[in-house]
Amino acid sequence: MTRHTSETPQFYLTAPSPCPYLKGRQERKVFTHLVGPQASALNDILTQGGFRRSQNIAYRPACENCRACVSVRIVVDGFRWTKSFRREMRKAAYLVGHATPPAPSSEQYDLFRRYLDTRHANGGMSDMTVLDYAMMVEDTHVETMVIEYRRRSPDTFITRRGDGPLAAVALTDRLSDGLSMVYSFYDPDIEAPSMGTYMILDHVERAKAMGLPYVYLGYWVDGSKKMAYKARFQPQQHLGAQGWREVDADNGE
Structure with missing residues (x-):
């Protein structure tokens, strides 16, 4: 480190x-x-x-x-479970996430590479090596965790973890007032649920269970199509010159 x-x-x-x-x-x-x-x-x-x-x-x-x-955080208390969000969670009923210490693995890196090569081949992280990935996960002095998502197994009720190949991974910091999603990736061949949406919804549920009021999503960028999805998660707050203010959006649902 x-x-x-x-x-x-x-x-x-x-x-x-x-x-x-x-x-x-x-x-x-x-x-x-x-x-x-x-x-x-x-x-x-x-x-x-x-x-x-x-x-x-x-x-x-x-x-x-x-x-x-603009920095965005979801307000966990009173989160609006739209019909589409509930559908995504039903589709994801076969998955379970298990939080582990921030330790990289070859299985994580293999999934990370497949995700980048399929979804972000020309992105700024596309040339990351296995060492780069390991540093991203474990080079930290803060309270953080890796959440691994796998299929539920007959033992999940007891072990609280899934079985089989990795479906998705989230690197998440625990803050005094919430969970901050640092980076996440998933199996690009999974068609349902929408894994990006599912992981955010799972973090909302985790924050609520932990008694934390917010889920931090990073930046929403006005004019950027690939950041537009963040507006779906309501209620949410944006950080401006006057501090954090709740901002609503019409999702049409």
Whole structure:
């Protein structure tokens, strides 16, 4: 794991680079290291302030002329279970998620590679090696976990875990006020349920069972089609200049 001598966070600004969400725009990020005994507390504060975590780095957009990236969190209490959400959960009844410590495995990496090669072949993570993946999972000083989703088995009622090949994986941080979905991936050959939707719904249920009020989804990007799905999960709050404010959307359901 990466070591850092200072317990006082120092913030840095990246050079401009092409925006991965909005064509023709440049992005910059401000970032700091999450290390040492105060890392979890700092991760809490920064996530609540709109930062995201990647390994032992916390970052947030700091673009000069753009504010399209908006931090989003689902309000667990009163979550609206639409008809489509209930259908997805019924389709996923054969799956069960089991939380484990943040330890990578060859099975996880094989699924990760299939997911990237099928869904994000030209993305920024497409060239990640098995070592890169291992660092993504285990290079952390914060309270985090890996949730592995598999088929239910006759012993699931006792063991609380599934059996057979991995169907999906979520890397998730536990915060003082919620769960933060750091990264997730799934078997691209699964047609039902919609695995991305299912994992978010599963996190809503997990947060409720743990007595946590929020599920953090990262950034919703105004104008980005691949981020539009996040608006479906209501009620939700967006982080703005006045702090977290509830924002509603008409889902047509």
